[in-house]
Amino acid sequence: MSSTREIGSQFESQALQWLMSRVSTKAPLKLIARNFSVRGGELDLVFEQWLESGDLELVVVEVRGRLQGSWVGGLESVDAFKRRKMKRALTAFLLKYEGLAASIRIDVMAWDGREWMYVRDAVEL
Numbered sequence: 001m002s003s004t005r006e007i008g009s010q011f012e013s014q015a016l017q018w019l020m021s022r023v024s025t026k027a028p029l030k031l032i033a034r035n036f037s038v039r040g041g042e043l044d045l046v047f048e049q050w051l052e053s054g055d056l057e058l059v060v061v062e063v064r065g066r067l068q069g070s071w072v073g074g075l076e077s078v079d080a081f082k083r084r085k086m087k088r089a090l091t092a093f094l095l096k097y098e099g100l101a102a103s104i105r106i107d108v109m110a111w112d113g114r115e116w117m118y119v120r121d122a123v124e125l
Helices: 004-020 080-096
Strands: 029-038 041-050 056-065 103-111 116-123
Touching: 004 029, 004 041, 004 056, 004 103, 004 116, 029 080, 041 080, 056 080, 080 103
Parallel strands: 056 103
Antiparallel strands: 029 041, 041 056, 103 116
């Protein structure tokens, strides 16, 4: 039987593949970090994205996987506690980040047992 970490890694790999296959060539994503973790928080996928406006944006994607029939869906599982952990990790990431991004957004990708759901700007900073 796979550990929770292994299952999470599988979900992240599938999410990354799904996301990269659907990204606009006008605003491509460049993966710059995967599983960035600090004490008390983790960022699953971190990208830089050139927007059509010409600005560079830092995009954090939280990947949530749930099996069909779970009590709580992937989107609902990003509760206040999880958001605090993500913000703690994002703060640590930004202290090390040397890129030129002018803005940040946090998106959520959720697997519900049948399909991926992608929500842009799902978590407020």
